[in-house]
Amino acid sequence: MERSDGDLYGGDWDRRDTERQGPEWRDAELGEQLRRLEVPEHAPDFFATLEEKLEAEAGSAATRQRGAASSVEKAVTTRQYRTAAKSRHNWLRLAWVPVPVAALIILLLWAFAGPLGLDSFKPQPASAAEITQKVATAAAAAKTLRGTLVIVSPGETGEARDETRWSFVSTAEGDFRLTGLTRAEDLSYDHRAGAQRTVNRGEGGELVFASEMTGMATGLPDPAPADYVLERQLGAVVRALAGSTEASVEEAIYEGRAVWTLSTDVKVNLLVDTSADHMEVTVDQETGFPVRILETRDGEFVQELHLEGLEIDPELTETIFHLEFPEGAEVIHTEGGFRRIDPAELATEGAAVVGYTPVLPSQVPEGFALTEVAVAEMGQASGKEGMNPPAPGVVSAMYRWGFDRLVVSTRLVGSDASLWSDPMASGEGYIDTPERVVLTAGPFATKTAEVLIDARSVPHLWVMNDTLLLTVSGDLTREELIAVAESLAVVE
Amino acid sequence: MKETRAFMEMIEQHDSGLRALAYRLLRDRVAMDDMMQEAYLKAFRGFSGFRGEAQVGTWLYRIVYNTCLDRLRSERRTREVSLESLTESWEGAEAAGDPAETAPGKADLATALTLLPPEQRAAVLLVDATGFSYDEAADVLSVPPGTVASRLNHARSALRTTLAEGSDHGTV
Numbered sequence: 208m209e210r211s212d213g214d215l216y217g218g219d220w221d222r223r224d225t226e227r228q229g230p231e232w233r234d235a236e237l238g239e240q241l242r243r244l245e246v247p248e249h250a251p252d253f254f255a256t257l258e259e260k261l262e263a264e265a266g267s268a269a270t271r272q273r274g275a276a277s278s279v280e281k282a283v284t285t286r287q288y289r290t291a292a293k294s295r296h297n298w299l300r301l302a303w304v305p306v307p308v309a310a311l312i313i314l315l316l317w318a319f320a321g322p323l324g325l326d327s328f329k330p331q332p333a334s335a336a337e338i339t340q341k342v343a344t345a346a347a348a349a350k351t352l353r354g355t356l357v358i359v360s361p362g363e364t365g366e367a368r369d370e371t372r373w374s375f376v377s378t379a380e381g382d383f384r385l386t387g388l389t390r391a392e393d394l395s396y397d398h399r400a401g402a403q404r405t406v407n408r409g410e411g412g413e414l415v416f417a418s419e420m421t422g423m424a425t426g427l428p429d430p431a432p433a434d435y436v437l438e439r440q441l442g443a444v445v446r447a448l449a450g451s452t453e454a455s456v457e458e459a460i461y462e463g464r465a466v467w468t469l470s471t472d473v474k475v476n477l478l479v480d481t482s483a484d485h486m487e488v489t490v491d492q493e494t495g496f497p498v499r500i501l502e503t504r505d506g507e508f509v510q511e512l513h514l515e516g517l518e519i520d521p522e523l524t525e526t527i528f529h530l531e532f533p534e535g536a537e538v539i540h541t542e543g544g545f546r547r548i549d550p551a552e553l554a555t556e557g558a559a560v561v562g563y564t565p566v567l568p569s570q571v572p573e574g575f576a577l578t579e580v581a582v583a584e585m586g587q588a589s590g591k592e593g594m595n596p597p598a599p600g601v602v603s604a605m606y607r608w609g610f611d612r613l614v615v616s617t618r619l620v621g622s623d624a625s626l627w628s629d630p631m632a633s634g635e636g637y638i639d640t641p642e643r644v645v646l647t648a649g650p651f652a653t654k655t656a657e658v659l660i661d662a663r664s665v666p667h668l669w670v671m672n673d674t675l676l677l678t679v680s681g682d683l684t685r686e687e688l689i690a691v692a693e694s695l696a697v698v699e
Numbered sequence: 700m701k702e703t704r705a706f707m708e709m710i711e712q713h714d715s716g717l718r719a720l721a722y723r724l725l726r727d728r729v730a731m732d733d734m735m736q737e738a739y740l741k742a743f744r745g746f747s748g749f750r751g752e753a754q755v756g757t758w759l760y761r762i763v764y765n766t767c768l769d770r771l772r773s774e775r776r777t778r779e780v781s782l783e784s785l786t787e788s789w790e791g792a793e794a795a796g797d798p799a800e801t802a803p804g805k806a807d808l809a810t811a812l813t814l815l816p817p818e819q820r821a822a823v824l825l826v827d828a829t830g831f832s833y834d835e836a837a838d839v840l841s842v843p844p845g846t847v848a849s850r851l852n853h854a855r856s857a858l859r860t861t862l863a864e865g866s867d868h869g870t871v
Contacts, residue, residue, distance in 0.1 A: 233827055233830070234823075235827075237855065244812075246723075258703060
C-alpha cells in the first residue's frame with residue numbers, strides 16, 4: 208500500500224541531480240530524506256473513476272466545441288467584434304518573468320487588455336470618445352514614468368489581506384526598474400546594455416538569487432525584456448474598452464481625483480478556480496493613465512492593484528536602470544540567442560544570420576517608428592505551453608510610439624507546417640476564438656491569417672506561407688494589424 | 700476514447716510525483732484523491748492543446764499545485780490554521796495510524812513539513828525532492844526563480860530549526 212522509493216518523485220532524480228549544477232543549489236541530503244517519506248497510494252478505484260469522468264468530459268467537450276464554432280462565425284459578423292481593438296499578453300512568458308513583473312502583467316495588462324472581455328463592454332458614447340482621446344494622448348506622449356505599485360491580495364487567513372509594494376520607473380525606450388519596498392527584490396532592464404537583471408535577498412539581507420538575461424528579442428512571441436509590463440497597452444487597452452460597444456463606464460472620484468471607471472464581466476480560466484469573473488479599471492481623467500484595477504469573483508475580492516504617486520515624465524538618471532550585482536554573487540545567466548543589429552544592416556548582416564532575405568512592413572500606423580531589430584539563428588519554442596518548435600531564422604522588429612508598441616516577427620516554418628499553432632495564443636485554461644482573414648497583398652497574399660483580439664493575449668495576427676511564419680502584434684486595431692501584414696516587403 | 704487513453708497514459712507516468720506533492724500539501728489521503736481527480740479533470744480539459752511531451756510534466760505539477768492551493772484556501776475560509784491546529788492535526792493523524800506521518804524515523808521530517816506554509820513546502824519538494832530546476836519550479840509555482848530561491852531558503856532554514864528543536868525536546 209505504501210511506497211517509499213525514489214519513483215514517488217518522478218523517478219529520475221539521479222539524472223536531474225547530476226545534470227543541474229551551479230548556482231541553483233539543491234539540498235541533496237534533505238531531498239533524499241523527503242523522497243523516503245511515505246506517500247499513500249490512490250484508492251483502488253481511483254483511475255477507474257477518473258476514466259469515467261474523462262469519458263463524460265470528452266462527450267460534453269465535443270458539444271461545447273460545436274457551440275464555440277458557431278459563436279466564432281457569429282462574432283465575425285458583429286460590430287462589437289470588429290471594434291474590440293486591443294488586448295493583452297502571452298501568459299506563457301510569466302514563467303520567466305520575475306514577481307513584480309508577473310504581478311504587473313496580471314494586473315495591468317491582463318486587466319486593461321485581456322480579461323476584460325472586450326466583447327461585453329457597453330461604454331457611454333460621450334465617455335468613450337473622451338477616454339479614447341485621453342488615453343491615446345497619454346500613451347503616445349509620455350516618455351518616462353515613476354510611481355509606487357501596490358498589489359493587494361487575499362491573506363493567508365480570514366479577512367486580512369496581504370499588501371506588496373514596489374517602486375517603479377520606466378522609459379518609452381524600454382528601460383525599467385522595479386524595486387520591492389516590502390520585500391528585497393530588485394529587477395531592471397537597461398536597453399543600452401540589452402540586459403535584464405534580478406537580485407533577490409533574504410530577510411537578513413543575504414543574497415539568495417541573482418540572475419541576468421541577455422540576447423533577447425524585441426518582443427513577443429520571443430523572449431523579450433519585461434519592459435512591456437509597465438508600459439505597453441496602458442493606454443491601448445483602455446482605448447479598446449472605451450471604443451467597444453458593451454463596456455460599462457461611469458464617472459467617479461478616486462483618491463480625490465476625477466476618474467472613469469470601466470467595469471465588465473470577464474471570462475474565467477478553466478483551470479484556475481480563483482480567477483476573477485469581474486474587473487473594474489479606474490482611469491485618471493486628467494492624465495489618461497489607469498490607476499487602479501479591482502478583480503472579483505462572485506462579488507468577492509480576488510486582487511487589487513493600484514498606483515500611488517504616479518509621475519509622468521519625471522527626470523531620471525540613466526544609471527537607475529543599471530542594477531549592480533553584489534560582489535561575489537553567483538549569477539544565473541540566461542541567453543536568449545538574439546542579437547541586436549542596426550536596422551540599416553538587416554538586409555546584409557541580418558540576412559546572413561537568419562538565412563533568408565528579411566521582410567518588414569512598408570507601412571505602419573502613423574506615429575510608429577522602427578526602433579530596434581534583433582535576429583537569431585535559432586529561436587526558442589513558442590505558443591501555448593511552448594509547443595511550437597524552436598524555429599531557425601528569427602527576425603524581431605520593434606516599432607514604438609511613446610509607450611505604444613508594434614512588434615513584427617518572422618521565422619522559418621520548416622518542413623512540417625502542421626507543427627505550428629498560434630505563437631501568441633492565450634495561456635492554458637483559455638480557449639481562443641480567432642478571426643480568420645485571407646490576406647490580399649504582400650508575401651502572404653492568399654494565405655489565411657488568424658487575428659486574435661481577445662482576453663489573455665496581445666492583439667495579434669499570425670500567418671504562414673510556404674517559407675515563413677509571420678506575427679504582427681501590439682497596440683493596433685484589427686484593421687491596422689491586417690494592413691501591416693499586407694504591407695510586408697523585402698528589406699533592401 | 701483515444702484521447703482519454705492517451706491522457707491516462709500520460710498522467711500515469713507522472714502520477715507518483717504528483718501524488719507525493721499533493722499528499723504533502725494536503726496531508727490527507729482522501730483529500731489527496733479528491734483533489735487529484737479534480738486536477739486531472741482540469742488538465743484533461745486543456746490536454747487537446749498539447750502536441751508534445753516537453754513541458755507536460757511541469758504543466759501537470761502546476762495544475763495539481765494550484766488545485767491544492769485552491770483547496771487549502773477554501774479550508775481557510777472556515778477555519779483558521781494555526782501552529783497548534785497543525786500540530787493537533789499531526790497528532791490526530793498519528794493516533795489514526797497514518798503511516799505517512801508515523802513511520803519510525805520519518806515523523807520528524809513529515810511533521811516539520813506540515814509547519815511550513817504550503818508555498819515553501821512545495822518549493823522544497825519540487826527542487827530538493829523532485830529535482831526540478833529553479834526555472835521549472837518557478838513555472839510550476841507561477842513565481843519568478845528568485846522567489847523560488849527565497850522560499851527554499853526559508854523552508855530549509857525552518858526545517859533545520861524545527862528538526863533541531865524536536866531533537867532537543869526528545870520528540871524524535
